[in-house]
Amino acid sequence: MLTIRDVLSSLGGVPSLLNTPLPAFSQFIRLASKLRPAIVHQQVHHWTPSVAPQSLPDDVSRFLVGRLSIPKTSVDGLWEALKDGIWYDGPSLLGEDWVPLPECTPESARPRLSARMLFPPAQVCMNSECLGHGKLLRWKDDPKRITLFTFSEGVQDALAVQLQCYRCGTVYYPNYTAYQGIRRYYAGLPEFVQVSDHKYVERTVLEHFTMLSVLSWTSATNAAHIYHESLSQLKDAEREIARYRLRAEHTWDGFVILALLRDARDQSTVLEVPNGGEQKDRFTAAMRARNERIRRSGQPEYAHYCTRCVRRFDDDGEAAFIDCIVIDGVSIGRPCCGVRHCRGELHTPQDHWCLEHMDQANFCVVEGCRLPHRLRFRTCELHAAIEEHYDATGKGMFNLRTRLQRQRVSHPTDSITPAAPVDEEIEVEVEGGRVVYASGLGLAPAIATGTTAPSQDVSSTSSGPSFQSTADVPVPILCPEKEVTGNYTARGRFGRRHTHNEQTFVRPCAMITCRETFYGSETVPQVLDMLKKKHLIPGSRPRYAYFDNNCILFKHCDSLPGETIHLEMGLPVDVFHWKCKHKKTDEACSYHCNPLAFPELLGEDGKSSHFNSSAAEQTNVWFGGYHAIVREMSAVKYDFFLDEMILRKNEITRAKLEREGCRPGYRTELRFASTDVSS
Template identity: 60%
Template structure:
């Protein structure tokens, strides 16, 4: 039996405030999914107030068109009208996603196949089957309830409308809070990512971060660098650029496409070539492999599926025996959806992820510089060192930008691997300004490195596992899911640092000031 969290009216403005509620309807039969006991039937009781007409359910109270959840997290979370999932089971599903990249579909399937205690005929009854929408909505609701509990507030959502849209505004609000104020571990401190260093000026503390990007990608507007959300992930254009659908898909072409085709008369051969190659067996096999890849690398770019980009010479009959002096003119067309370019992470050398941002067009030094400034708005929060594999380019950009002095205030070393293998030693930026050997604060007494400068790439190995899960998500769910995965991963990392004796804590001067940062 599931009962409301209160037996009396809790509305201070109601004449019946504090009085016992009456039974609103007969107990409703529901299906309950648990971690230890499997699936079973139960009953949910609802009560109401005679005066204010508020209806109290086991998880929330409905006043007008507002659904207000009770404080804390209930033992059983309602994910559908007649379906409840145990809190412990939702936590288990979330940890499966964090540690083994398990999707909502697979968690439901695993649970269903694990119900060996049920008779075979009972497992085929629809109400005893855990569906993907149950696990997906349960994940979102549990994360929102945890967020409200941590902030000392209660979750309020509309009571009407589709379940898919009910939590959208609450998800957007949390996305913005994390975007502007950072992850809860934004002010993290530990002995693994901070150190005391003594030099001629006396003792002082130094810290560093590592930033790197990984291509995961979600559908976005076909206009490069447009950040407007799509109506659905299947759309090619946002509402502001939907008129682009009438034009030829070849880059730079301003003519309307032919009826029933995607290209104009001048570029008909490009579409013919695209259709022919799309039917080739090796192309279909490659397309399938890229769609199912779990850990994207630099060699596999999931944000540019093979069917989306066509790169052809003007002559389609075959390669020329000799290239012209001025080169061949290239024709590029995009028949599929554009995707965001990469996810840029800022990671502490201990493994704590402090920030994430989606880059749309490319991973450029101006975007990285802008991200560093936006994520460290609080005075004193900018780290002493920033590791980035293209710090030499970042240094040049800062030096050439009027009014920019970041390169004079912090060190911009390149991690040792990239500095040895991928940077010119003849450039003054690579050989001097971004040479990690030029910063004694980064070295131990035995000339070994104090900070792990490869932590961002190591983190990307884990983070890249979500490519297959998020590649078809909408913008709101995409941001919400990845932020929740980072939050949970940070909790595990912090527990590991505590167990290993690295004494993790928080910088109070940054932590409390961060609650007042906004745009």
């Protein structure tokens, strides 16, 4: 470590150096420390990066002369005296609080040095197959002019250096290397994340955005707004300059990259994406891979337990533990194929049909009608009245703004255009060829589980529980002759279909363990299927599952030959729900789903429930808050975003449980097992 004595004795040799002004002296130490990478890469290629070079490269010394306003002899003299200290103690000389001098407008159009520079973390080639392995890298071209979006210093101009190994051709960028078309990120989390060719966002800023999304449903667009209004520190004249603008695609990409890097770190791998192609497609495969892994193996908190969701309930003196989850549906969704229950992926979120069902575009949009639609219309001759009605209402009653106003939901987000139709399915009653009543069905109505009658899908399922078996429930085709004059009810879908809801498994301590997208409707066979597939590891199934439709679920299981799950786990409905909504005369209700019939679940008073389901309810309310943000997302983005929100929310919940003394832990036998939830 450099001491004052060292400094004085080395400076003493050159008396003129003692006239150096103190600010220039301290800035010299810090700037030279900052520029170490710029110095080392100009040495001969077998130079050992840990040894301080004898003299400063010309451009660096010129730069220091300009910035510090001291003569070249002083700069060279200071280097001579201080180089070893700067070289070895460099990083510690640059404290967190070091603020470089304000950037002066670079005189040359292609500046090579600046007080704010991003360097690749590597100094020598790391490619183990390269002959130049361990040899010093060289600058590739001049550094790029970039913009930094920082947390505490606002928007800043800076330079980013790219290095190259001339043996193997690997290019080293500040965040990653590029070699043979693969962009490989460095391990760990970088201080600045590159979100476009010339823009880098400080990690703290991206962490802040992610927390805004978790805690207050902030969209990527709004995050970019927030940055400009409260963090950018831009003067009025600078606000419209394009390179100082942070846009929604930047905050979104930053969110994605940070989440992927964090994931790679937790999985002890490195993130690799294609280096070529368009930025918008770059991370799709990596996101898809994580989505798939979480769907199959669950969230990290899948193996969670704590004193709030596990109860010790001794039986005949033997220690026994019981746990439970709460099953519920949350009304959020994304565009999906218009064919009911089809899980085919849309090419873009604007499409109405998946690849397989493209031919559906030729038909009338009234459900069950197989006639071709009229030219430039969406309906056939027979159903013209329905389309006229839809158009005549100006689509007004069916657009999101009206809907939200009616529900008095204020949700300021510009991730969607509020006047856009909510992609309507409308239901009409027609009398004598005239529409007498119409209602929109677009926004999935809040799934008041327990009050919803079991859909016809339950009875139409014959091939056992599976997602596929509920698909394509035949819709009776109305007889055309009757339609023209008669009275009938019909549904027309004038926009895209959205997935029906997200089904969640939440523990009574608010930990979300699983999520699954339900298509078409929330049906009991789907819930049963999910319950099984999410708990394939022996012993992973909770002892109890609260679900408002448990009586239907119980009867459904009971009707399936060989089904035993309903005998192996308790399927109660919650106490409040049971009192208000269930028939006490029905056997399934009064016996199997009666929460009062399970002593392990009852509290001290013998009447209320031991497990508090309100935390789970709260969690689902929180989850539902994303409806507006995710409504226009593609399937890949949707899954990735929601998984990340749950992951971060669970981290917050876990910390809270820890603080409150609930001793959260992981069941090791589940934590490292991987389930295969194939479907």
